[in-house]
Amino acid sequence: MPVKRFSVLDLLALDLKEHDSLDLRCLCGRRGLMRIITIPDLNRPGLALSGFFDSFAYQRVQLFGRGEMAYLNKIVSEGKTETIQQLFSFPLPCCIFTHNLEPPQILMDLAEEVGCPVLQTSLDSSEFSSRLLRILSNIFAPRITIHGVLVEVYGLGILISGDSGVGKSETALELIERGHRLVADDVVEISCVNGNVLIGRGANKVIGHHMEIRGLGIINITQLYGVGSIRESKEVQIVAQLEEWDANKVYDRIGTNELTMDILGVKVPKLEIPVKPGRNVPIILETAAMNERLKSMGYFSAKEFNQNVLKWIETDAARAPYYGDEDSY
Template sequence: MMAKRFTVLDLIDIDLKEHNSLNLHCIGGRKGLAREIGIPDINRPGLALSGFYESFASERIQLFGRGEVAYLRKMSEEGKVENIKQMFSFPIPCCIFTHNLTPDRNFFGEAERAQCPILQTDLTTTDFHARLMRILLDIFAPERSIHGVLVEVYGLGILILGDSGVGKSETALELIKLGHRLVADDVVEIRCVSGNILIGTGANRIIGHHMEIRGLGIINITHLFGVGAIRDRKQIQLVVELEVWDSQKTYDRLGIEEKYMDILGVSIPKLEIPVKPGRNVPIIIETAAMNERLKKMGYNSAKEFNKNILKWIESDQARSVYFGQEDII
């Protein structure tokens, strides 16, 4: 996996809408906009401004709220600018001021000399911090690409895997016809967000909602079935692997033994579905999605069935023992 290169200019230019928008613009240090942001974390530099630079997280974005700005003004009034000079001796990616606040001339001057970008937003410090952390965690999340199809069935994100030609796209097409939604076909990009959530998207947004059907060619799902038949991204909650039916293999018929697939360190429930003429695979996947939702609600059909069978056996054996005993007079 290649390391990401994400710069301050990328942060300003990132296209975000409504409740995710950062409302950032540069007010100083433009020569440093190519500086790289290396880690998904933020630092409030109050201790550094007071002169304590041990364990100073200089590699993080430095966030200035009302408290830090008030302290900067007090330092400027008292002529204490050495701490500001010392702060800019570190390789800081950028400084961001919330509430549309602006630093004083001393701060601007040191930032320009160090070519450190100064950004400004009209958001509150708390709101901006929450938005920026979500964005950074998403950008720097571990990722990998998998050959498969990602669909949403009854609100559940299902990743369909299998060898080439086994019928992944055809199965997904039938699911879309049944009213479910396509997220990605052929190549699925997966990101691990917050350490335990897998988010799948199409490898290319322009061609992501097209499908290749052998014998038919490339079809546009949006044009054929409408915008209600697609999604841009979806959490992966179940993996279904399609395989050609093997008469020599013993397949699970009860579902008591649960299998999992490890993707980027996250274990996802996995089903292996054999494919052969006469099997309605889309209906099986629909049922699997409903069954998985039941499991998340605390009801496991296979385990409940097994429990009832054991109770029946125990009760039957108890009756046999009872009626098999001779009356003792």
């Protein structure tokens, strides 16, 4: 899925709190706020300021810390501003000064002339870099929308999928009643962060924590069960596919056959759960979550059971000839 267009104005408009806050404000170059950020990375333009522009990463956000600021003041005091002019000859997305540093007036004049936004933050360079890279990584992460319900069960994110009417929402509602949490119903947006972590959330924040129950209508989970019954986002760690019971299909009864589902290039453990009257699917999902946690701790119930059975068979096979010879006397 293509990444949405993300501008400098979008960066300024991000509603981020506490440890995610960037504390950004625009100093000049406001007519360039619609410039698009295309690469989720930063560049420290120290070499460019010294006049070396080979392989200059001008497509990235340009970050000015105390070192770059000291060098700027030096070349401005010496009247060597050609490199600053050459810097702004490139279509930079924006320039950001950390530590509440005030850029030289000549830099601000050149930025205003070419329409390059110059931003300022109170954060230090290392902290700002880590926050911005984390935010840009999430924004530029590949994403996909899947029809299903995402719930958190015993700390694990379970994506309940299946055909319409199979009972996904009813299963999730029973899990919420049992103290687990809803992340999203009906349409789940999944993004791949850091190349191997799938984060799921509601595709629409307005209706994300509402559920449609056939015969009952739309219900508000937050108001019915409280804020402790919902989450904004959760890692997808198990896919539970609900399907109508098929008498002709052979279902795994031991659990040694590990199925997976490929989502954005990440393999996620998958369970195929047949649904029919009398089967308590919520309890099955609770057990699946606890079993998956045991697997992450190195304990695989199905494999251990299989090994115990093999040892028992080998033991009986070794005893049979002995008892057979004894019976012959």
